[in-house]
Amino acid sequence: MTHLCAVTSMALYVVATALMLVQLWRQSRAGRTLRLAGGAFAGALVLHTATLAAVLIDPRNVLLENGADYFLLVSWGVACSFALLQRRLNYPIVAAFLIPAVVLFMGSSSYLLHAESRSLLVTEAGAQGQQGILLSLLHGVPALVSVVSLALALVVSVVFLILERDLKARRGTSLAFAGPNLQVLDILNRQLVQIGFVAISFVVLSGSLWAVSQQKPVFTADTSVVSGLATWLLLAGILHARLVLKWSPRQVSRLTVLVTGSFFAAIFAVMVAAGRLTHAELLL
Amino acid sequence: MSNAATARVSQPYDPAVIVTGVSFRTLDVAGREALARKVPEPEKLALRLVEQGLAREAAVISTCNRFEVLSVGGEGGGIRAFFEALLEQRGAHNGPLYQLQDQKAVRHLYRVSSSLDSMVVGEAQILGQVKDAYQRAVEAGSVGSHLHHIFQSAFTVAKRVRAHTEVSQHGVSVSYVAVRLAQQIFSDLSGVSVLIVGGGEMAELAALHLCSHGCSRIMVANRTVERAAQLAERFGGVAVALGDVARVLDQADIVIGSISIGRPILSRASLQGRRSDKPLFLIDLGMPRNFAPELAERESVYLYNLDDLAGIAAENRALREAAASEAELIIDYGLVQFERWRAKLAAQPELLDLRARVQAICSAEVVRILGNSVEAQGKGAEQLAHAISQKVAHELSSLLERHRGISPDEESSPPFLLVPKG
Structure with a gap:
């Protein structure tokens, strides 16, 4: 039942993307197609939420520690952020990039492929007890926020580059008028990177404190630790380029696309190369 | 749908609906101006036509692009002669005057109200002007139930066209396109500084558009400081000497160039000190160009x-015209609904007669069967007869309407347009 829910949700996301693309092709921000797309997205989000709830109440899983579930949660976070940002991002061009990102994260969640996937910590005796809800909240939630911010920043930057290219090329009727204005996208990109940076800094700090308190090594070659530090460095780099080096919005967007794209590509590549889809089980 | 509708309604209307007039297509601006001067109060003209018996109802639509009389009843010839006298072109066969009758006249009003017959297709003012013409005619007392329905249906059709098509969505003037581009670059135009270099008419118009969209910080630079000060005062801005443009450039977000000068006033070197994270929108309206292309x-x-702005405006115009074909479908549907209303109106006397006859038969039968005891039965027998007659008459009326193709329940919006676009 959970599996059916997830697959239906993904199918609805795909339908919403297709409808948004049709609307984009028609160069319009209103109409029946957009309403249908909105309906498909809302339906998908409801099913997505149901899937996530079913997975999280499963006693075999530990909140935020199972890599597969974590990706399901990230995809849900991206979808919810989009729903919350509708006022500023209610454009087919944004949705046409953002919803596929949701599908990509959701599809990569190993839960969909391996119903028996287990948490790394569940397999380690006693680890589950040490985890606790508090740590999940202090460590896992900010980590989720940072990854969702990174994914959103990637999409926003891609849309910015497309629209900016069109405006530079002086093509008025095509994509130039199809999206939000450049300054809004640039400000949003900056805010997302700032939120992500604060969140990931908190993740690194809380993780280190937890490791010290448990007399464990602060750094291990675990993907979650490595990817956490990599995220911190990437976000710091983007912020430095913007705030200190005063790069232009186009340059910052290019950098954002490059680093966030590489980050997600690396994670997916590691998963594929290792022949597994549960990244928490991977040791670099 | 259009063919079906047209085929069904090819018979002449009774009373006739007639549009007589001139427009920008048939008469030049001087001629239209002269006509407007001769008729300063169009509603009085409409009333005069009614009082002289040339029409039962009349209204005059007078805008800068057209002068038309919409009349119901009467002979078209009388109004034509009246108009020819106004135009001083009596008997001219190829003159600017046109006359449309019945369905063509209603369609014309629908097209005019929907801005499909405007000089710039999709312009927003015409619907307000038609509403105004109707209102003034109502106040003058030259509008009856027929014209009232024709105008109301025209307003409904025009609203549908605006809501369901993109006829009015793309800007078609250079200054409007400039504003739309500025809106795509800057999140809030109220915080944007505009520098106008030169005092050209187009630059002034673009600045005016930007001001109407919230731009409040305006700087004007010109060869003559007096002209700059004059323009700056108009926009509530400040005047700057032409030599100071480089100095104030850092403060500007939008620069409009419209000065006749042999060399570009802005080159790569002019922007060397400018931060690259601050967007700059350059609108070059000068000839030769005011800003170096490599910028x-x-x-x-x-x-x-x-050229860029005019190119976008031309593309937008083409988009509007493409959307106009969608709008014609809505107009066709409006005409179908108008025909239904007419058919219902035409059938009304017969239906009333039918009801009266059924009621008379029922009452007669009650008297025949109950005889002298009708009075003894009191009002109950009469009420029973009345109720039966009403029910039978209603059934017969519905049957008759169906037989004549008059739908009792008209859809409020076209079945092919269930969700509005805007």
Whole structure:
């Protein structure tokens, strides 16, 4: 039942993307197609939420520690952020990039492929007890926020580059008028990177404190630790380029696309190369 | 649908609906101006036509692009002669005057109200002007139930066209396109500084459009400081000497160039000290060009010259015209609904007669069967007869309407347009 829910949700996301693309092709921000797309997205989000709830109440899983579930949660976070940002991002061009990102994260969640996937910590005796809800909240939630911010920043930057290219090329009727204005996208990109940076800094700090308190090594070659530090460095780099080096919005967007794209590509590549889809089980 | 509708309604209307007039297509601006001067109060003209018996109802639509009389009842010839006298072109066969009758006249009003017959297709003012013409005719007392319905249906059709098509969605003037581009670059135009270099008419118009969209910080630079000060005062801005343009450039977000000068006033070197994270929108309306073309390659600089803006405006015009074909479908549907209303109106006397006859038969039968005891039965027998007659008459009326193709329940919006676009 959970599996059916997830697959239906993904199918609805795909339908919403297709409808948004049709609307984009028609160069319009209103109409029946957009309403249908909105309906498909809302339906998908409801099913997505149901899937996530079913997975999280499963006693075999530990909140935020199972890599597969974590990706399901990230995809849900991206979808919810989009729903919350509708006022500023209610454009087919944004949705046409953002919803596929949701599908990509959701599809990569190993839960969909391996119903028996287990948490790394569940397999380690006693680890589950040490985890606790508090740590999940202090460590896992900010980590989720940072990854969702990174994914959103990637999409926003891609849309910015497309629209900016069109405006530079002086093509008025095509994509130039199809999206939000450049300054809004640039400000949003900056805010997302700032939120992500604060969140990931908190993740690194809380993780280190937890490791010290448990007399464990602060750094291990675990993907979650490595990817956490990599995220911190990437976000710091983007912020430095913007705030200190005063790069232009186009340059910052290019950098954002490059680093966030590489980050997600690396994670997916590691998963594929290792022949597994549960990244928490991977040791670099 | 259009063919079906047209086929069904090819018979002449009774009373006739007639549009007589001139427009920008048939008469030049001087002629229209002269006509408007001769008739300063169009509603009085409408009333005069009614009082003289040339029409039962009349209204005059007088705008800068057209002067038309919409009349119901009467002979078209009388109004034509009246108009020819106004135009001083009595008997001219190829004159500017046109006359449309019945369905063509209603369709014409629908097209005019929907801005499909405007000089700039999709312009927003015409619907307000038609409403105004109707209102003034109502106040003058020259509008009856027929014209009232024709105008109301025209307003409904025009609203549908605006809501369901993109006829009015794309800007078609150079200054409007400039504003739309500025809106795509800057999140809030109220915080944007505009520098106008030169005192050209187009620059003034673009600045006016930007001001109407919230731009409040205006700087004007010109060869003559007096002219700059004059313009600056108009926009509530400040005047700057032409030599100081480089100095104030850092403060500007939008620069409009409209000065006749042999060399570009802005080059790569002019922007050397400018931060690359601050967008700059350059609108070059000068001839020869005021801004060096290589500026477009700079980070965060968006350079549009007159040709670019005119090109976008032309593309938008083409988009509007493409959307106009969708609008024609809505107009066809409006005509179908108008025909239904007419058919219902035409059938009304017969239906009333039918009801009266059924009621008479029922009452007669009650008297025949109950005889002298009708009075003894009191009002109950009469009420029973009345109720039966009403029910039978209603059934017969519905049957008759169906037989004549008059739908009792008219859809409020076309079945092919269930969700509005805007």
